[in-house]
Amino acid sequence: MPLSRRDFLERSAAVAAAGFVPRLPSSELFADPAPAPGFRARPCVVSSSNGIRGVKVAYDKIVAGEDPLDAVIAGVNIQELDPNDQSVGLGGLPNEEGVVQLDASCMHGPTRRAGSVACIENIATPSLVAKAVMDYTDHVMLVGDGARRFARAMGFKEQELLTEKTRQDWMRWKSRLNANDAWLDHDDDLKIKFTTGTINMNAVTVTGDLASVTTTSGMAWKVPGRIGDSPIIGAGQYCDNTVGAAGSTGRGEANIKTCASFLAVEFMRQGLAPEAALIKTLERVVAMTEARLLGPNGRPKFDLEFYAVTKDGRYAGATLYSGGRFAVCDAAGARIEEAVYLYRR
Numbered sequence: 001m002p003l004s005r006r007d008f009l010e011r012s013a014a015v016a017a018a019g020f021v022p023r024l025p026s027s028e029l030f031a032d033p034a035p036a037p038g039f040r041a042r043p044c045v046v047s048s049s050n051g052i053r054g055v056k057v058a059y060d061k062i063v064a065g066e067d068p069l070d071a072v073i074a075g076v077n078i079q080e081l082d083p084n085d086q087s088v089g090l091g092g093l094p095n096e097e098g099v100v101q102l103d104a105s106c107m108h109g110p111t112r113r114a115g116s117v118a119c120i121e122n123i124a125t126p127s128l129v130a131k132a133v134m135d136y137t138d139h140v141m142l143v144g145d146g147a148r149r150f151a152r153a154m155g156f157k158e159q160e161l162l163t164e165k166t167r168q169d170w171m172r173w174k175s176r177l178n179a180n181d182a183w184l185d186h187d188d189d190l191k192i193k194f195t196t197g198t199i200n201m202n203a204v205t206v207t208g209d210l211a212s213v214t215t216t217s218g219m220a221w222k223v224p225g226r227i228g229d230s231p232i233i234g235a236g237q238y239c240d241n242t243v244g245a246a247g248s249t250g251r252g253e254a255n256i257k258t259c260a261s262f263l264a265v266e267f268m269r270q271g272l273a274p275e276a277a278l279i280k281t282l283e284r285v286v287a288m289t290e291a292r293l294l295g296p297n298g299r300p301k302f303d304l305e306f307y308a309v310t311k312d313g314r315y316a317g318a319t320l321y322s323g324g325r326f327a328v329c330d331a332a333g334a335r336i337e338e339a340v341y342l343y344r345r
């Protein structure tokens with residue numbers, strides 16, 4: 001005979017009062033196997049292809065015994081401070097009002113901590129500000145003016161991040177927006193119409209300690225205040241010291257909806273190789289894509305890239321469309337490799 005709700009509640013209360021309700025502490029529910037004694041990983045750093053200089057810097061640091069998060073942040077700082085990389089930090093493409101607004105986040109596997117800043121202005125290295133949020137506050141995420149003021153308090157120097165080149169690109173974009181507005185069109189070709197860029201970098205040390213970081217100027221010409229996936233823990237990057245780390249570049253709006261870096265790490269936790277984990281993650285992204293962003297063949301009109309490393313040092317890069325590349329550095333040196341993909345272009 002089925003139990004009425006009242007009977008059920010009464011019985012449950014009696015069982016609970018008698019102390020018989022089976023309960024597992026969450027640490028046991030989610031326990032991951034501890035590495036075997038003598039465990040050794042293959043140290044490795046993996047990143048988006050613009051990190052080809054940075055992966056070497058980060059790799060040299062982790063094999064010298066430095067902390068994996070300090071190592072990957074040093075790796076991405078190269079791009080953040082390079083005025084010619086128009087996808088991050090100094091020289092990053094601005095929002096529609098010509099203001100550079102940056103996003104970054106990081107995770108430190110061994111201590112299970114995370115930090116993030118979003119929509120921060122005037123600070124060239126938001127990855128370091130994200131780490132400062134992690135190191136010096138009880139918070140995980142600071143945005144906008146609060147993030148900038150925090151950075152100042154931590155000793156970061158403010159500077160204009162719009163370079164002459166990005167200012168001109170922005171003005172060209174603006175003048176071409178509408179043939180009937182008051183801006184005269186330039187004669188020169190507009191090379192940059194709508195671009196994305198970003199750097200994500202993940203590392204594993206010889207002892208299997210992991211870290212991840214993502215930093216970006218986001219989508220060029222975005223609506224002021226727009227925040228992408230890069231500063232969202234679990235979207236722009238994610239790291240679990242028992243499993244691996246993953247991060248992303250590309251259309252952030254697609255990534256946010258699937259918490260895709262978290263998902264990729266969870267697929268690796270289930271035992272999938274990094275390539276398979278990233279492909280399954282891309283399939284989820286496609287399944288969650290709204291109709292207006294699908295072409296007639298049912299495939300997304302945007303691209304999205306993922307990078308992952310496992311606790312034992314296996315790695316992968318994956319893209320929606322063929323032709324994607326990523327950077328890696330391990331004992332064999334720094335190099336660019338072809339990413340696995342979901343669709344042939």
Ligand code: SD4
Nearest residue numbers: 196197198218228250252
């Ligand atoms: C964003 N994911 O803000 C970033 C942009 C990017 O390659 O990665 N572009 O959505």
